[in-house]
Amino acid sequence: MKTPIFLSLSLPLFLFLPSLAVAAPAKPNTAPNTAPKLVVVMAVDGLPQEQLVRYRDQFGSGGFRRLLDGGAWFTDAHQAHGTTVTAVGHAAILTGAYPNQHGIVANNWVDRATGKQVYCTEDHNHQYIGEHTEPDDGTSPARLRVDTLGDQLRYATGNRAKVVAVSGKDRGAILLAGRGGTAYMYMERSGNFASSTWYMQQHPQWVQRYLAGKPQDRYYGQKWRPLLADSAYAGDADGPLFDFPYYSESGKPDAGYYKRLKEGPAVDELTLDFARAAIDGEALGANPAGVPDLLGVSLSGHDYVNHRHGPESRMSHDHLQRLDRMLAGFFAYLDKRVGADEWMIVLTADHGFANSAEFSQRQRIDAGRIDGKKLLAGLEQHLATTFNGAKPIANAVPPNIYFDGAAIDKAGLKRADVEAAASKWLLARDGVADVYTRTRFEESGASGTRQDLLMRRGWHRHESGDLVVVPRAYWAFGSGTSGATHGTPYRYDTSVPLLMMGKRWIAPGNYTQYAEVVDIAPTLAALLQVRAPAGAEGRVLTEILRRR
Structure with a gap:
């Protein structure tokens, strides 16, 4: 659905990277020349690279640190286009294309034929399955002008490969799923995950069983409290803003409560829970045809938290730590369900983030908001x-x-x-x-x-x-006196994590070479030995691929 334009730019809390040497070429891989059973492509919405570095020492061993220590990490990676917003960044990940090719130029823009504003994934010919659908809700990838890696994987395997994407945002799921996959998105009126009639006419049995359990109701009456000791947040910009409650005015789970779940870590936990259900229900990574499957996961919560509180805030800090623990649990599940050496992951972000304008101004930086x-x-x-x-x-x-x-x-x-x-x-x-x-x-x-x-x-x-x-x-479009945003060509908005892990295919190390998010699709295409998407302009990151 249409997203309000938040406006503020500000000075990031710079934490300089240590000098990192380029990883030495990997020794030839002695493992069989087989593809991963499951490729997971994960986007953390609104995660700047500098936050990953700043809070690295507080991560546990199984989440972000597992990727940083056991995977290939590009320390100078970017969403390399000028309008750094959610839809544009997600479209780049698996098309390998820039907006001048893929056609997703913003979250919302103007249709020249009608002169009216349109949403990036709206399609009035399709509706959510079993859910209320507004005219500007995201229901299909019709406005995406190029194909994706998943589309090519489906084509190369005669549609035997399964491609599924799930997200707290419709655009996060749809633009990863492409035209040939299946997207599921969080419904803020009901707290369910649903697909649209672009993909199918009714949900499969495993989705119906999942929805019947109403897992979204388990948070009612709970509060988001800090995960770490107070001293861990000492360097953050604001005081304690926790005791964030999940409730509704009606006294029971309702649309207000389900929408509120998107403002904290609950939406990411639910997204990963549904991703597990999809892996089990679709038997992802256990394809009887012996071909790889592709799972796209977009975690939306960090973007909502950063918009509301700023990436310099305690809330953002704590959310990232919680997300780290969630990832550890999800990775452990994949080890058990698919096999520890049978799956691989790519983790990136759709855009970075500026600090709030007020924070930047306190740092004596020229910052502000432009009322559009x-x-x-x-x-x-x-x-x-x-x-x-x-x-x-x-x-x-x-x-x-x-x-x-x-x-x-x-x-x-x-x-x-x-x-x-x-x-x-x-x-x-x-x-x-x-x-x-x-x-x-x-x-x-x-x-x-x-x-x-x-x-x-x-x-x-x-x-x-x-x-x-x-x-x-450090300026941006928007009004108001609080909150933070993104959307510019400056480095605080373009600099994002780019990590790949899968020890049979990826040589671990810290790589200082410049890399772009559009490099993901051609790299995975080379690894999977399928044709790269038609609009892909990125390069194959040969330096991280084990010799095959």
């Missing part, structure tokens, strides 16, 4: 004054602003003149760093700067705006 509605209103007024009452703006979903071509033509205006007037006015506003125009994207050569490269990768000529506004560092 006020900015658009001011721009419309300026253009009307400049062009004798003309109204060349059709609609906007920051950072994208869309022109009304018919209105421009009717007023006898030149698009270049409108672009120039709009850009000049926008660049004079507080917090605005740059404005990219359609002409600049289509006709000008790249400047060679990192920002220019990322913005061009993030612009799709049919879906993106005629103007794309880039905030200054």
Whole structure:
């Protein structure tokens, strides 16, 4: 469903990485030349790389630390496109493509044919199975313009490989499942997980059995309290904000309660529980055809916590520690269910995070929020004054602003003149760093700067705006006086974890080479010996693959 645009950028709590040597080439693998029985691709929504480093010493042995110590860890990995939001980042993971290819340019944008705002995975032809469906709910991957690794795996195996994705967010599941897999997403009205009629007409028996148990109700009346001793949170930005209760005004589990579960660790625990049910119910990793299966898991809770409290907060700190323990339990389950050396995992994130603007300001950093509605209103007024009452703006979903071509033509205006007037006015506003125009994207050569490269990768000529506004560092679109967000081409938003583990296929070590999330799909395609997705532009991370 449509996501509100939170606005704030701020200074990350930098914790510098130690000097890390590139891992030596792995010795030839003596294991049989077989693929993993199950490939797990996991995204932790809104997890910056710096948080993984900052809290590393407090992790247990079986979760994040197992990946860091026993897997391949790229310490300079990025979501390498300009608009770093959930849908765009999830689309990149298994397509290996940038937005200029996969077409998912934001969580919400404007459909040029109708002039109306659309949601990245909405599809009015499909509904949730057994659940209420709003018009803008995410129900299909129809707007994804390219295929995914799962689609290629299904094709290469004659549809014998199973591809399943589960998430607390519809876009998190759908964009990992692709067109040929099956997506299940958390329903905030009921607390259930459901698929949509894009994938099937009714749920299989194992889903019906799971839903009948109502596992989401077990949290009612409980509180989210700190996992660690008070001293563990001493360096965090805020005081104790715990005793977060799971309740409802009605005194029993209802829509308000189920929605509240998304604001803390419960939604991630439920997501992993449902993932276990999917592995058991679909016999993932035990494919009788002897082909690998693919499971996508997107854990949404950290993004909600960071938006509300900021990544510098105690709540964010504690949530990550809880998530670490959840992962340890899930990995142990996979060892037992699939076999300790029979599965592999990739863990990454869809985007990083800026600190809250207020936190940055306390660090004497120039930070703030740009009210998108006020900015658009001011721009419309300026253009009307400049062009004798003309109204060349059709609609906007920051950072994208869309022109009304018919209105421009009717007023006898030149698009270049409108672009120039709009850009000049926008660049004079507080917090605005740059404005990219359609002409600049289509006709000008790249400047060679990192920002220019990322913005061009993030612009799709049919879906993106005629103007794309880039905030200054530590600024963002939004209003209010609290909370944090993401969405820019700056490193605090692009820098994410990229870890792969599976000792029969992956050579462990800390890798300092630059890597991108779009490298995941071609790397897995090479390992699974299937064709890479059509739009994939990443490279095969050959340095981590054991010799086959």
